[in-house]
Amino acid sequence: MDAATEERLLALIEDITGEPAIREERDIDLFEEGLFDSMAAIELLVALESEFGVSIAPTEVEREEMNTVNLIIERVGERL
Amino acid sequence: MNFYVDPAFFVLAAVAAVPAVVLGMREKPLFGYTLAVSAAFLVLLFVYDWMQGAFFALFLVLATVLFLWVQRLFAHDSPRAVPLYRIALAGTLAPLVVYKVAAVFDGNLLGFMGISYLTFKAVQVLIETRDGLIKDMSVVDYLAFLVFFTPFTSGPIMRSRPFVERAHAPLPRPEYADGLATGILRFLLGAVYKFVFAALCSWAQWFVPEVIGSGSLLHSFGSEVAIAFFYGLYLFFDFAGYSLMAIGLAAAFGVDVPRNFNMPFLSVDIKDFWNRWHITLSHWLRDFVFMRFSRACMQRKLFKSRTTTACMGYLLNMTIMGFWHGITIDYVAYGFYHGALLALCELFQKTKFYRAHKSARWLKAVSWGVTMIAVFIGFSLFSGQISRLVLGG
Incomplete structure (x- = not known):
């Protein structure tokens, strides 16, 4: 994934969580920290589809495989 | 025969688990044996109520036909796949809806033990087929998933993809043995939950003195609170106990049933x-x-x-x-x-x-x-x- 796309993705996650620290803390479990819930997950999936053209069904990826910033970048990278 | 209630169930389950353990420990596939055991247990479940059995068979035929239809629609990229999928979804939900509505009028129409849970499983397969996550599930796998007996009547609700994946890849011996050991402990713990703790809570609930209409307002409020408290604990021990038994028994068949309660x-x-x-x-x-x-x-x-x-x-x-x-x-x-x-x-x-x-x-x-x-x-x-x-x- 190129730097510009990664930056757009980080901006999106920051916007959904409302927490700038996610840019640094890329391996924390977003659900565990209370930064993400089912609603935030759906917001992310909808935005990924409309802004990145990446479509992921709600049960396609296990939560443990997409619960940190780095894992989200990885999952999106696989599909770009 | 009622699952997890009648003594005969426990005896038969123990007997059925023995060949499973022998197969599992030798890293042999358990799929065929598990399917046969499930079929036998479901016959026993419905044998004294042929009407429920008939409704169950009807559901199975309906759900299977609709599932195969939807899978074909998406495999052939049919332009009408999505609207037709919605019809199939409604068709799969129909028996449950009819049953629940009929129950309002004290009737049993299309209902059978386990219908609520079976509907969830069938619907999950349909939705994930539409999402493109399920592409080539065989009829046998589909039926084996629906009829797997340990969580049949009241869950936990399993998902088809992990079930099928596991069914066709026998576990290595150490993993199977580990799962079995944990499974036995879970089964025993579940039995204690259900037959000791839930029973005690249910007894305590009825032991609360009836004072409605006689004692002071505070006193009757107190006894209602006590009833609510023991009922809540009873519900937990009863259902968590049942779930643990269903999870534990499944381990003997090498099947991973997900956890239903976590403190x-x-x-x-x-x-x-x-x-x-x-x-x-x-x-x-x-x-x-x-x-x-x-x-x-x-x-x-x-x-x-x-x-x-x-x-x-x-x-x-x-x-x-x-x-x-x-x-x-x-x-x-x-x-x-x-x-x-x-x-x-x-x-x-x-x-x-x-x-x-x-x-x-x-x-x-x-x-x-x-x-x-x-x-x-x-x-x-x-x-x-x-x-x-x-x-x-």
Whole structure:
């Protein structure tokens, strides 16, 4: 994934969580920290589809495989 | 024969588990044997009630035909796949809806033991076929998934993809043995939960002195609270106990049945509670109702804010859960009540106050206390205690 796309993705996650620290803390479990819930997950999936053209069904990826910033970048990278 | 109730069930389950353990320890495939055992147990389940058995067979035929149809539609990229898929979805849900509506009029139409749970499993397969996650599931795998006997009557609700994956890849001996050992412990713990603790709570509930109409208001309030408390504990030990037995027994057949309870009485808020109580039900609804509904709302920009979408989603999700339990005032009120609690929790957690104090110990403690009171009031709605007090009877 190129730097510009990664930056757009980080901006999106920051916007959904409302927490700038996610840019640094890329391996924390977003659900565990209370930064993400089912609603935030759906917001992310909808935005990924409309802004990145990446479509992921709600049960396609296990939560443990997409619960940190780095894992989200990885999952999106696989599909770009 | 009632599963996990009749002594014969336990004897037969133990007997059926022996060849499974022999096969499992020798790393042999368990799929065929498990399917045969499941079929035999389902015959025993319905043998004394041929009508239920007939409804079950009807459901199985209907669901299988619709599943094969939908799978074909998407495999051939049919332009009408999505609208036809919706018809198939409605068809799969129809027996459950008819059964629940007929129950309102005290009749049994299309109902059989396990229909609520079977419907969830069949619907999951359809939705995931539409999402492109299930492409070439065979009829035998589909049937084996639906009829697997240990969680058949009351869950935990399994998902088809992990089930099929496991069914065709026998576990290495150490992993199977590990699972079996944990499974035996879980089964025994479940039996203690159900036959000791749940029984004690149910006994304690009836032991609370009846003072309605005689004692002071405070006294009768106290005894109602005690009844609600013991009923809540009873519900937990009974259902968590049953779930542990279903999970433990499945391990003998090399099947991984997901956890249904995770210390629900430690929940610090109501969202936390639904990640700990009847987990496979709440996660099923989360994945296939809540997330779909909120996604549709966002794509169509139905509500201005994210919070409104979430609140509407919670209300819809949990009200459906209420209806799924049964179309009675008590169950529907229970569902709506939990939807409202989740919406309130969502609103509270968006406040500046919450964000500033969310890590504070005192807030966690207060939040735990409020959550427990709300949860036990919920149980009391579920049991019909509240409608009895309000409406009389």
